[in-house]
Amino acid sequence: KHVYLLISNTPDECVIGGNRGTVEDVVAALGCHWFPLQGVSTVHCELARPVRQAYRELHRFDTMPPAGVEFYSCAWGRAYVPDRETAADALEAQALDTIDFPRVIHAAYAAGVRTFVEVGPGNSCIRMIGRILEDRPHFARSLAVAGPEPVAHFLRTLGELHAAGVALNLEMLHGSDAPAAVARPP
Numbered sequence: 436k437h438v439y440l441l442i443s444n445t446p447d448e449c450v451i452g453g454n455r456g457t458v459e460d461v462v463a464a465l466g467c468h469w470f471p472l473q474g475v476s477t478v479h480c481e482l483a484r485p486v487r488q489a490y491r492e493l494h495r496f497d498t499m500p501p502a503g504v505e506f507y508s509c510a511w512g513r514a515y516v517p518d519r520e521t522a523a524d525a526l527e528a529q530a531l532d533t534i535d536f537p538r539v540i541h542a543a544y545a546a547g548v549r550t551f552v553e554v555g556p557g558n559s560c561i562r563m564i565g566r567i568l569e570d571r572p573h574f575a576r577s578l579a580v581a582g583p584e585p586v587a588h589f590l591r592t593l594g595e596l597h598a599a600g601v602a603l604n605l606e607m608l609h610g611s612d613a614p615a616a617v618a619r620p621p
């Protein structure tokens with residue numbers, strides 16, 4: 436009671452939340468390692484239900500998926516075609532229900548996905564995908580990791596994607612469409 440399974444990251448790693456003392460009791464009972472996170476989150480569990488409709492309305496935008504891209508919902512654990520309503524539905528479900536990352540990765544893998552690219556900062560999803568898929572053939576890389584040479588890492592990852600047979604459009608790297616620099620006031 437008062438503890439919620441927020442995210443299932445891998446078969447043996449999860450995120451729980453709730454009353455701090457009760458969370459500490461659960462961790463002690465499990466005898467596992469934990470990393471407490473700061474801040475208050477009321478997503479991925481029933482606590483978000485009172486604002487369900489308002490939250491969904493915040494995410495109703497005209498949506499047109501690009502051709503050739505398949506979208507998966509971490510809440511539903513399956514692919515879907517995003518439009519104004521389904522994208523809002525997916526975001527609402529993600530806020531209200533436990534995220535089951537292994538389920539969505541297994542669904543994508545079963546559908547033939549073998550290449551996973553993390554575009555956000557860090558490589559937490561790529562790390563989890565490796566743990567979920569283990570020795571099954573796949574290619575998983577992050578475009579942005581912390582380190583002294585982020586641009587070199589980004590370019591190296593693009594090279595690895597190319598070497599793995601992923602079709603890339605590298606026109607943006609030629610600088611012809613680069614936005615003009617904006618002077619900042621002193």
